[in-house]
Amino acid sequence: MNITAFIGSSRADSNSEQLADYVLEGIRHEKIDLKNLTIEPIHDLRHDENGFQFVEDDYDQIIHAFLTSDLVIFATPIYWYSMSGIMKNMVDRLSHAIRDERFPQLKEKLQNTEAIVLAVGGDDPYIKGLPMIQQFQYIFDFLKMQFSSYIIGEANTPGEIRHDEQALAQAAILNKQLKARFNTI
Numbered sequence: 001m002n003i004t005a006f007i008g009s010s011r012a013d014s015n016s017e018q019l020a021d022y023v024l025e026g027i028r029h030e031k032i033d034l035k036n037l038t039i040e041p042i043h044d045l046r047h048d049e050n051g052f053q054f055v056e057d058d059y060d061q062i063i064h065a066f067l068t069s070d071l072v073i074f075a076t077p078i079y080w081y082s083m084s085g086i087m088k089n090m091v092d093r094l095s096h097a098i099r100d101e102r103f104p105q106l107k108e109k110l111q112n113t114e115a116i117v118l119a120v121g122g123d124d125p126y127i128k129g130l131p132m133i134q135q136f137q138y139i140f141d142f143l144k145m146q147f148s149s150y151i152i153g154e155a156n157t158p159g160e161i162r163h164d165e166q167a168l169a170q171a172a173i174l175n176k177q178l179k180a181r182f183n184t185i
Contacts, residue, residue: 003029004069008076008087015120015161020075022171078121111144122156
């Protein structure tokens with residue numbers, strides 16, 4: 001079974017990435033750091049008679065990850081009470097990807113892919129991050145993906161997530177559950 005973690009922070013070794021590392025410790029996985037990819041914003045041509053056009057960027061790496069993963073983790077900082085811009089850009093492009101004739105199996109594959117959200121913020125994230133979690137729920141509902149769990153952590157400055165005992169306890173529990181289901185290193 002394959003796991004891919006999409007890291008949506010613009011900061012290297014961010015708190016959201018560190019939370020993903022806690023969750024995935026000792027578990028074989030692929031990590032895709034979105035800030036290192038070139039992903040063009042969506043040019044919405046759903047209703048154009050020619051439909052979406054091919055875009056020359058790194059988004060095929062995202063599609064490949066979805067096609068080969070049984071579980072995907074969306075790890076994002078909470079920016080302005082939502083997911084980061086680079087993660088939102090990746091999610092927006094799914095509108096194009098599920099219609100891409102090169103990947104006719106993507107939509108069906110997503111229906112058999114499990115999703116987890118890890119989010120870290122500094123402004124009362126346990127409350128103010130909940131609308132973002134609901135947004136992810138709606139996204140996964142639309143794609144018919146199973147949304148199995150989420151963890152919200154509280155941190156602002158680099159490395160501060162290691163002080164959030166609640167998030168770390170939840171990460172340890174999720175890590176144990178995933179180890180029981182997926183191959184460990």
